[in-house]
Amino acid sequence: MKSVSVLKPLTIKGKKIRVPIIQGGMGVGVSLHPLAKAVALEGGLGIVSSACIDRLVSKRTGKKVNTYEAAYEEVSLSKIKGGFTGINIMMALVRDFVDSVKGALDAGVDVIISGAGLPLNLPAVQPPKDTALIPIVSSARALDIICKKWEKLGYRPDAVVLEGPLAGGHLGFRIDQIDLESNKLENLLPPVKDMAVKCGDFPVIVAGGIYTHSDITKFISMGADGVQMGTRFLATEESSATETYKQAVVRAKDEDIVVAHRPGSPCGLPFRVIRQSPMYVSSLQRKRTPKCDKGYVLMKDAEGKFTICPAKEDNENYFCICNGLLSSSGYNPEKEEALYTVGSNASRVDKIISVKTLMDELTGKAG
Numbered sequence: 001m002k003s004v005s006v007l008k009p010l011t012i013k014g015k016k017i018r019v020p021i022i023q024g025g026m027g028v029g030v031s032l033h034p035l036a037k038a039v040a041l042e043g044g045l046g047i048v049s050s051a052c053i054d055r056l057v058s059k060r061t062g063k064k065v066n067t068y069e070a071a072y073e074e075v076s077l078s079k080i081k082g083g084f085t086g087i088n089i090m091m092a093l094v095r096d097f098v099d100s101v102k103g104a105l106d107a108g109v110d111v112i113i114s115g116a117g118l119p120l121n122l123p124a125v126q127p128p129k130d131t132a133l134i135p136i137v138s139s140a141r142a143l144d145i146i147c148k149k150w151e152k153l154g155y156r157p158d159a160v161v162l163e164g165p166l167a168g169g170h171l172g173f174r175i176d177q178i179d180l181e182s183n184k185l186e187n188l189l190p191p192v193k194d195m196a197v198k199c200g201d202f203p204v205i206v207a208g209g210i211y212t213h214s215d216i217t218k219f220i221s222m223g224a225d226g227v228q229m230g231t232r233f234l235a236t237e238e239s240s241a242t243e244t245y246k247q248a249v250v251r252a253k254d255e256d257i258v259v260a261h262r263p264g265s266p267c268g269l270p271f272r273v274i275r276q277s278p279m280y281v282s283s284l285q286r287k288r289t290p291k292c293d294k295g296y297v298l299m300k301d302a303e304g305k306f307t308i309c310p311a312k313e314d315n316e317n318y319f320c321i322c323n324g325l326l327s328s329s330g331y332n333p334e335k336e337e338a339l340y341t342v343g344s345n346a347s348r349v350d351k352i353i354s355v356k357t358l359m360d361e362l363t364g365k366a367g
């Protein structure tokens, strides 16, 4: 017999999201408007990723656009069929942060979710009006720091995403802290929930390793208000990962999923990958000659110019994440090898399904 969903809506800044499932932002180019739109149609919150969005939209449309225009366009397209959608803007992409925020806000985005660093100045970029601002944290301490800084700016988070160490992409933990019992999502949630209550009682959304309907109900019964999921949505028909990437996810076994670190991400955070990813294999052999031609993770030098990325000259400790990830969404696969990031549960994926089928499963409507 089919069971009916028991999941309660998630309300963020007055927006009632019928299904409390957020499809996590997945850069580079994995979660674009086709995926976000499909999730929104099913009642969840669909998120586009802002990473390298100028290049991705320029290539798709054949018209050169800048970051502001690309964020505006992708957000607008994601909202076309209704429902709620948002954008994920990573702090680590410092150079394009402000333009991404402005483009998304001007397009009337429902939410901005921001992590990979603490988004301490997010509310100061431009008045967010109806847009909800949501930081991603990995600890109660990080949330405390953000709340204190945002209070000075006259703002309070509209919700928070708590991401544990089983997630895909960059991880907000030191490499030696990933396996600690105290850093399990189940153990991180109570103090973060307490902090959210203390800072003004906003929703707490948990992420990292959530895979089934019963995982969702478990965390909701522990006090979470919703979940954010990446890997399950990566493995959908609507995600913009290349077919080769999706098949690598289907093939991946438990032992194939590793946390890359030296060589690792030039953003300085541990980064989970499939160990057979062509760029990762080459980087272990230090094969790729360092070359910087994309520049998304550049930081400012002493003169205030964006010139610094550790992967520019060092292929011992870093891989060129811009090119590896752009290749894995089909931007430049003929020139650069692909790098496949996944969550720790990717080994459980055995086929690529539609967003509708996935949402029916996750909400408990099917099976």
Ligand SMILES: Cc1cc2nc3c(=O)[nH]c(=O)nc-3n(C[C@H](O)[C@H](O)[C@H](O)COP(=O)(O)O)c2cc1C
Pocket: 023, 024, 025, 026, 027, 028, 030, 049, 051, 088, 090, 114, 115, 116, 136, 163, 166, 167, 168, 169, 170, 207, 208, 209, 210, 228, 229, 230, 231, 232, 234, 341, 342, 343, 344, 345
């Ligand atoms: C392919 C992929 C790309 C990701 N890219 C980003 C990103 O650009 N920004 C971000 O904040 N999180 C990113 N994440 C993290 C997801 O948004 C999500 O929080 C996380 O994957 C949840 O864990 P799960 O994959 O176990 O569901 C990415 C995850 C994956 C799998």
Ligand code: SF4
Pocket: 266, 291, 292, 293, 294, 295, 296, 297, 298, 309, 310, 311, 312, 319, 320, 321, 322, 323
């Ligand atoms: S070296 Fe590579 S990863 Fe670093 S900014 Fe340049 S293109 Fe990006």
